[in-house]
Amino acid sequence: MISEKSEGQGCLINKVIARGLCVRCGACVGLCPYFNYYNGEVVVIDQCHSDNSRCLQLCPLAEHEATTPLYQAKVKEASDIAIGPLREIFLARARDRELRAKSQYGGAVSALLIYALENGLIKGAVMTDKGDDLAPKGMLARDRDQVIACSGSRYSGSAALELNLCLKTGMDQLGVVGLPCQMEALARMRRMLPDGAAISQKIALKIGLFCTWAIDYRGFSTLLKTRGIDTKAEGYDILPPPADVFRVKNKTGYDDFSLSDIRPLIQKGCSLCQDMTAQWADISIGTAEEKPGWNTIIVRTSVGAEIIRKALEDNFLERDHFSKKGLEHLNAAAANKRLKGIKARRDLDRSHQ
Numbered sequence: 001m002i003s004e005k006s007e008g009q010g011c012l013i014n015k016v017i018a019r020g021l022c023v024r025c026g027a028c029v030g031l032c033p034y035f036n037y038y039n040g041e042v043v044v045i046d047q048c049h050s051d052n053s054r055c056l057q058l059c060p061l062a063e064h065e066a067t068t069p070l071y072q073a074k075v076k077e078a079s080d081i082a083i084g085p086l087r088e089i090f091l092a093r094a095r096d097r098e099l100r101a102k103s104q105y106g107g108a109v110s111a112l113l114i115y116a117l118e119n120g121l122i123k124g125a126v127m128t129d130k131g132d133d134l135a136p137k138g139m140l141a142r143d144r145d146q147v148i149a150c151s152g153s154r155y156s157g158s159a160a161l162e163l164n165l166c167l168k169t170g171m172d173q174l175g176v177v178g179l180p181c182q183m184e185a186l187a188r189m190r191r192m193l194p195d196g197a198a199i200s201q202k203i204a205l206k207i208g209l210f211c212t213w214a215i216d217y218r219g220f221s222t223l224l225k226t227r228g229i230d231t232k233a234e235g236y237d238i239l240p241p242p243a244d245v246f247r248v249k250n251k252t253g254y255d256d257f258s259l260s261d262i263r264p265l266i267q268k269g270c271s272l273c274q275d276m277t278a279q280w281a282d283i284s285i286g287t288a289e290e291k292p293g294w295n296t297i298i299v300r301t302s303v304g305a306e307i308i309r310k311a312l313e314d315n316f317l318e319r320d321h322f323s324k325k326g327l328e329h330l331n332a333a334a335a336n337k338r339l340k341g342i343k344a345r346r347d348l349d350r351s352h353q
């Protein structure tokens with residue numbers, strides 16, 4: 001057993017990794033020589049003897065006395081509505097048809113990144129690649145082709161290792177696309193680390209993806225192999241309810257799974273997550289249930305508002321109205337996730353008392 005020092009790596013291992021709660025956000029990966037990411041798993045390379053580890057401070061799964069200031073900030077900053085602070089919410093899609101065809105839904109994420117890169121608002125974007133023979137992982141995209149190469153959703157964590165590597169090399173003006181857990185790790189970086197404010201200044205744009213859960217990559221690739229399906233799929237989709245379908249798109253067509261086959265693969269730590277809409281992002285983006293082929297966009301910060309304004313003005317994005325009914329529905333789904341997450345965290349804490 002690794003010793004559990006109050007604020008050290010041992011605490012992170014005992015409270016998160018050994019309990020199977022890691023969601024592969026990658027906040028700890030590449031920070032130091034002790035954590036790495038291999039084929040869908042965060043692996044501990046060696047024991048760290050520091051008793052005040054940055055990995056613990058950044059981990060969104062490590063509820064700990066050290067995280068209290070972040071939670072106080074969260075309570076103060078989050079608005080009453082479950083989808084979190086918002087300046088504006090609307091539907092959008094990329095104007096570029098080619099981009100839309102290659103993207104998950106409306107291509108708003110890819111369009112915004114390409115716009116930001118081509119207009120010098122960011123120098124590179126930390127994204128998730130499609131994975132080769134191994135699991136998807138972080139990648140730094142510097143131009144349109146590289147952004148398009150990362151488009152589409154992979155439903156497993158990807159560790160986004162590239163971010164820590166980029167920060168270490170002194171890169172700045174970075175864009176980051178990530179899941180709610182990854183946006184929370186960035187918020188922790190800003191608030192919890194002594195040099196967090198300075199490091200955060202190197203991140204010029206944070207685009208968060210809506211997320212209900214992500215699945216364990218290794219379990220998923222075993223499931224695909226058992227059914228004789230190529231793990232290098234073209235894309236994945238979860239069809240809107242009541243379909244109950246997880247779709248794997250291949251070159252020749254697609255294979256459908258019942259969600260009851262996929263749910264057992266959901267990462268255990270996702271059950272503790274209280275954030276469906278990436279509240280710590282500048283802009284949060286998800287599907288548009290009421291308008292297929294479009295995205296829902298939540299603008300949260302002045303940084304987000306400015307880039308959205310420019311991208312609309314320069315015709316990179318097309319926009320439409322988000323209905324009151326749609327807002328009620330999205331907010332109810334986010335509230336449901338928050339309540340389930342709070343309950344799961346309480347149950348877990350009680351079971352370890």
Ligand SMILES: Cc1cc2nc3c(=O)[nH]c(=O)nc-3n(C[C@H](O)[C@H](O)[C@H](O)COP(=O)(O)OP(=O)(O)OC[C@H]3O[C@@H](n4cnc5c(N)ncnc54)[C@H](O)[C@@H]3O)c2cc1C
Pocket residue numbers: 102103104105106107108109110111127128129136150151152153154155156157158177178179209210211212213214215285286287288295
């Ligand atoms: C695990 C997961 C769960 C999701 N759950 C929901 C949900 O419940 N409801 C909902 O409305 N939307 C959900 N989404 C978001 C949705 O699938 C689309 O990513 C989003 O609507 C943007 O669509 P787009 O057409 O603009 O994407 P694109 O323009 O195709 O861009 C997609 C972006 O997602 C990034 N990406 C892909 N896989 C990952 C990953 N594993 N981790 C981090 N980044 C990744 C890519 O780098 C790319 O930048 C989920 C996404 C993921 C990855």
